[in-house]
């Protein structure tokens with residue numbers, strides 16, 4: 001089930017360094033939102049606050065709220081591990097467990113959460129997750145072979161299957177195609193389009209065409225200079241950001257004049 005995200009007055013720190021300042025943003029369920037902006041403006045940092053991955057670094061902390069269907073992920077007594085089952089994450093480099101089989105890779109997250117599951121239910125879940133990740137037909141005859149034996153694009157879709165298997169409501173993707181060739185990139189982009197029927201998807205990308213192809217809304221972030229915090233400059237429907245942005249900095253960035 002897809003959920004909405006409301007970010008309120010969020011500041012994100014590494015120790016004393018304010019990396020991202022005062023973000024307010026509403027992300028609709030069943031949509032794809034792209035984060036774009038020059039290097040160092042805090043896209044990945046902000047993304048990682050949406051499933052409490054930021055705070056795993058010593059000294060890293062946030063101020064403000066991130067509400068998932070109205071419930072604050074940073075509220076008192078909220079378990080960050082539980083948060084990460086609701087808000088899954090796919091990383092830049094495909095990172096399947098290399099010695100595990102394809103099947104075991106899909107089930108890895110479910111097992112980490114200590115969920116007991118029968119063989120039949122596991123088989124169903126493996127098939128459903130791999131179908132959901134557009135990978136089933138390519139791997140159905142070699143489920144017991146190692147995940148490391150797949151191509152980069154297949155590995156990334158395997159990681160997406162692993163994320164889907166724990167039935168999250170939100171999927172965060174940090175430059176999920178940056179290590180992939182153009183054909184695999186298209187396969188993952190097609191998949192992102194399908195994922196939004198069931199999940200809220202947020203993707204960080206350096207590739208403007210990709211943001212334009214896959215997202216419904218785009219958030220442009222910027223920094224005033226080194227050591228300054230990243231800020232959200234403009235957040236609007238993707239068409240508007242690319243064709244008719246309100247801010248000059250957005251226009252300069254999307255037209256390739258800086259960044």
Ligand SMILES: Nc1ncnc2c1ncn2[C@@H]1O[C@H](COP(=O)(O)OP(=O)(O)OP(=O)(O)O)[C@@H](O)[C@H]1O
Pocket residue numbers: 014017019037038039040041042043044045046057227230
């Ligand atoms: N582990 C860390 N410790 C301290 N500062 C960090 C850490 N990670 C990132 N930063 C700083 O936080 C700021 C934002 O970095 P972040 O990686 O979120 O930007 P980004 O927009 O995702 O960049 P890129 O597009 O290059 O990936 C930068 O100034 C960066 O140097």
